[in-house]
Amino acid sequence: MVIPSGKPWLRENPPVATAEQRFQMADLAVTSMGLSEKVEVMPIEIRREGNSYALDTVEELKRIYPNTNFTLVLGSDAAKHLDKWHRAKELQEAVKVLVVKRPGAQVSDFDEISIKALDISSTKVRQSIAKRENVSDLLPAKVVTFIREFGLYGSR
Numbered sequence: 698m699v700i701p702s703g704k705p706w707l708r709e710n711p712p713v714a715t716a717e718q719r720f721q722m723a724d725l726a727v728t729s730m731g732l733s734e735k736v737e738v739m740p741i742e743i744r745r746e747g748n749s750y751a752l753d754t755v756e757e758l759k760r761i762y763p764n765t766n767f768t769l770v771l772g773s774d775a776a777k778h779l780d781k782w783h784r785a786k787e788l789q790e791a792v793k794v795l796v797v798k799r800p801g802a803q804v805s806d807f808d809e810i811s812i813k814a815l816d817i818s819s820t821k822v823r824q825s826i827a828k829r830e831n832v833s834d835l836l837p838a839k840v841v842t843f844i845r846e847f848g849l850y851g852s853r
Contacts, residue, residue, distance in 0.1 A: 699723050703742035703749040707781065713823070714849050716743035722840050729837035750783040755791045768793045773802035774818065827851030 701719040705712065712719065724738040741757055742749040751769065758767060769792045771779065776796040779785055794807040817835060825832050827850055832841060845852045 699727060699736060699738045700741055700754060701738070701743060703745055704747065706748035706750065706783065707778070714847075718843075718847060718849065719743070722843055725839045725843055726837050729839045748783075752782075752784045752788045752791065755788065759791075766793070767791075768795050770795050770797060772797050772818075773799040773805060776805045776807060777803070779807075823850040 701716065701723050702712075703716045714722065720738065720740050720743050727733055727736045727738050741754055745753065745757075755767060755769075759765070769788070771794065773796055776794070779789070779794065782788060796805045796807045796809045798805075798809045798811045822832060822835050825835070826844060829852070836844075844850060
């Protein structure tokens, strides 16, 4: 499952795209990749009032799916700040944390996997969009169209 963040409390600057737009982009990406049978994009956080905390989301998921163990999958960049997350210790007790290791990243304290993936961050993608660079090899075409239609990330 993919759960776009509602109101991320740790971010210094609010996201450019609204929570609903981020949900729509995630849904477009999953659908475009033919994964909608296997991957559900859930609006749990964007429908919740106030700040988005991962532990609140995990607790809600456990109410919906009571006999399920969850794994929080994070990139190396997010994992290195996990100790700063709201109620981080409780979160780490509630879920297994799995880190997708980025090339060149330091080893984390969590289980790690390496996958064949592009060495690029969402920040770099947004910067490329703002510079009007071609991002068709980084994002599904429908997501790129959506971004341009709404003028997100300086795409106009």
